[in-house]
Amino acid sequence: MFSFPTVRVSLFFIVIAVGCLLLADLSISAANPWKDLGNFFLGLVTPDFFSYQGLATALLRTLAFAFVGVALGSAVGFLLALAYRWSAVRIFCGTIRAVHELFWALIFLQFFGFHPLTGVLAIAIPYSGIFAKVYSEILDEVDPEPARALPKGTGLISTYLFALLPQCWEQIKTYTAYRLECGLRSSAVLGFVGLPTLGFYLESSFAQGLYSEAGAMLILFYVVIATIPLWLRRQTLPFFLIAAPFCLGEGFPIIWDNVSRFFTEDIIPAPLRHGDGLAGLFDWGADILITEAMPGIWNTLLLTQMALVLTGIIALMTFPLISTQFGRPAGRLGGHVFLVILRSTPEYMLAYILLQVWGPSMLPAVVALALHNGGIIGHLVGRQSSNLSLRADAPRGLNRYGYEIVPRVYRSFLALLFYRWEIIMRETAILGILGIYTLGFFVDSAIQNIQFDRALVLIAITALLNIGIDKLSRVIRRRLALQTLPTC
Structure with missing residues (x-):
């Protein structure tokens, strides 16, 4: 009330x-905003799914970056959640999740370039902080009595795996699936900074006024997200996790001198x-x-x-x-x-x-x-x-x-x-x-x-x-x- x-x-x-x-x-x-908006909606209702040959590849890369980034973020986030009661861990997680995925991508582009590692880390790092926060809150709500029944000397990880995690597994699984949906959106947006995901081709289509082509990309993206419960199941998840790293593409090779210069020179304040x-x-x-x-x-x-x-x-x-x-x-x-x-x-x-x-x-x-x-x-x-x-x-x-x-x-x-x-x-x-x-x-x-x-x-x-x-x-x-x- x-x-x-x-x-x-x-x-x-x-x-x-x-x-x-x-x-x-x-x-x-x-000059004519409503006409432009009408052209966009016309493109949505008249999508052209066959005008761009790379559409399937862009969609595949979007899925691959999301799966690898979210999987890595959830694994690291769970480990951080186990130590989330320590203030240093909470501050660290709060800091990395406060920086948006696109900011991380812009940073990594400066020394990794257009390499798949840029997109994967741009998703995985902030998602690690998010997963750590939410997983810890879920774990804090479970019944502590089963943990007290374990033999003395049982380690922290064993306590979580055998006494606490089974009680909240469904909540963790549901939230992780939701974060995958978020990861798909993040992956698509990474294309706007040059990575080969859906956003890159969507921006190109809009720049050329190809609204039907852009409409096709958006509709495919909506269909993928709306049908997640249909194609993401316990039986298919291992296949996606194994296949995703091989679908990231090769990109340009990493120049390690650029990495070294970035940390030893570029980010040092100019006066120093x-x-x-x-x-x-x-x-x-x-x-x-x-x-x-x-x-x-x-x-x-x-x-x-x-x-x-x-x-x-x-x-x-x-x-x-x-x-x-x-x-x-x-x-x-x-x-x-x-x-x-x-x-x-x-x-x-x-x-x-x-x-x-x-x-x-x-x-x-x-x-x-x-x-x-x-x-x-x-x-x-x-x-x-x-x-x-x-x-x-x-x-x-x-x-x-x-x-x-x-x-x-x-x-x-x-x-x-x-x-x-x-x-x-x-x-x-x-x-x-x-x-x-x-x-x-x-x-x-x-x-x-x-x-x-x-x-x-x-x-x-x-x-x-x-x-x-x-x-x-x-x-x-x-x-x-x-x-x-x-x-x-």
């Missing part, structure tokens, strides 16, 4: 978002390389803070808060589409398809599409973030609302929505929204690569200018900002007695 604290916090965030609207650039600068001393280092840091970090942080926060509130609005509007408390089965089927499309389209990919048709501003980024995250939360809240038991004389229509359903799911809705706050922040920062003046814009500019020392400082600031939002989100969820890890 609604409570005064939850209503007060909700209104507070709405007021902040309205203030951000007044300060943000939300203009549409394209040139012998300018502490005074030069201070001026260099102040310049980064004033000219790049502060404007980037400001725009990142503006965009994040607008996207967060719009995400909540979209989730509340869309969850009835799949809830058994509303509508007919045929309508709910359409709602499921709609929400699958929303949550399956990566924010970066959707923002890129909207930038092509609306022009450069914060509007495409806000809409892209809100549609994707709103689709995810709407799906989860819709499933939860379907499990509610109502009285025989319960009202229908808008009265059922406003007086029966929303008050009962609102706390879970807020928990999910605040849980995704940090994720929205991570995506907001990375959208700067598309030309929006968030922190990612200044990171990408520094890399393009071969100023890797400045880029790493800005990436570190991005990570600290994400960690701060995550901490604030935890405080709010704890104060409102919301679930730390929503299970709906």
Whole structure:
């Protein structure tokens, strides 16, 4: 049910978002945006699956990067979860997951080049931190009594394997399958920085105005994600894990001199390389803070808060589409398809599409973030609302929505929204690569200018900002007695 604290916090965030609207650039600068948007939708309904011969290869590489990256991340994440109670491990995991996959890819591209290792590590490293956090929270909730029954001297790993893991195996398996879906989205987006996944060919098709070809790629991507339960089974999983490394491609060979130079020269602050001393280092840091970090942080926060509130609005509007408390089965089927499309389209990919048709501003980024995250939360809240038991004389229509359903799911809705706050922040920062003046814009500019020392400082600031939002989100969820890890 609604409570005064939850209503007060909700209104507070709405007021902040309205203030951000007044300060943000939300203009549409394209000459004929609705015609361009119409051409895009026309491409979706008239897909050309045979115009590009490399489509199957791009899809195969997307799957391969996702499987290898997620498998490696889950294995390392589980080991880190065993030691997650140590503060050093928590700080390490929080830091690596706070840096977006595309930032990791941009870093590895500088010394590994277009090698499969770049894409695999770009997914595996942040996912290790994510897996460690979630696995540890799942393990903390299991019954400790079976572990106490083990003989004295039983090692930590044996305790987890034989006493704790069997109790939560289904939860871990379900969450890992969900992360594979996320890994597919991350893998596709890596194509926008040059790796041979779906995003690379999608960007090329849009640049040439080949909307039917782009539509075919998106439809194939949606089909792959929507049918995961059909083709990813216990019997087929070993085959995919064994085959995936052989489908990554060869790429260009690694030049190890570049790797050595990157760590011994490129990332050393310029004043230290040139012998300018502490005074030069201070001026260099102040310049980064004033000219790049502060404007980037400001725009990142503006965009994040607008996207967060719009995400909540979209989730509340869309969850009835799949809830058994509303509508007919045929309508709910359409709602499921709609929400699958929303949550399956990566924010970066959707923002890129909207930038092509609306022009450069914060509007495409806000809409892209809100549609994707709103689709995810709407799906989860819709499933939860379907499990509610109502009285025989319960009202229908808008009265059922406003007086029966929303008050009962609102706390879970807020928990999910605040849980995704940090994720929205991570995506907001990375959208700067598309030309929006968030922190990612200044990171990408520094890399393009071969100023890797400045880029790493800005990436570190991005990570600290994400960690701060995550901490604030935890405080709010704890104060409102919301679930730390929503299970709906």
